[in-house]
Amino acid sequence: MPTLRLPPRIKVLEALGAIADGRVECVNDKCVFARVASSEGDRVYRVYVDVEKGVAYSDDNGTRLRGYVGYPLIAVLMLQGVLPFDERLSEALKGVPWRRLNEKYKRYAIVEDVVKRIASERGVKPEEIERFLHRVMEKLRSLRLKRLESPPLDAWSG
Template sequence: MNFKNDRYKTLVLPPRIKILEALGAIADERIRVLDEKNAEVVSSDGSRKYHVYVDINNGIVSSNDNGTRYRGYIGYPIIAFLMLKKMLPFDKDIAEALKGIQWKKLNEKYKRYFIVEKIVKSKATKQGISPRYIDGFIAQVISELKKFEFKMKEEKTDITSYF
């Protein structure tokens, strides 16, 4: 790849809930690894397929999920792929407790990540996973994410198509 003339933006850390959403995607087996750098992730309701690219050596990532593309943070499909690649911590017990959650439905209904996080933690608590344990795991993943500086190629917009 020739990176010289391309413009890149640095992605920021994700909202906490995205770490849990990544675990849920893994538990639900919604990730298909295509090769060392590419994967596909299906949304929790099955309506979307996200294409994930991770080039660790160059610090380049991409995913067509809304969080990554439009909000500029490391989205859950990237996090899930990094967990599968053993580049981020993974917790099987938490993942199993989050199996079957309809993330898209919850996010659209409540529109506040802290509310969704509370609901999800309540479900996990019923399965023997404490909120404190989950908080510790989230902190661990965020700490590891801070060690990376991921960049994503900026999309070029042709504004003439709007006139």
């Protein structure tokens, strides 16, 4: 099993936005299985992550096609308490049109600057975001999750 790579930093912010938007639905009590809706609501990603076993599955493009920890996985890891979570920062990212920004600017660094501006207008300083990103990326680096090709079972139907 390949180890998932670190994501682009913007994916951490996108995960915070997904949580604030109420787009993450835990399917079981420990949130090992979850559904995460895309920012436009036209797709729903299936997520399975078991940190004790060191394995993860998500059918989002970042995880499945590019081999990094995608934002649906990051959001679930935050809800599980594995990754840091900041409610104030999350709320500042509520309603951000992620797909539209990614398609418009085509570069994550530019989108990150735009998102930082939005958060700043909502009372969160860029340096707070930087500190938070650093903490999450360090924790993700230490997890070294292995990517499952398929989920262990179809628990999302329940």
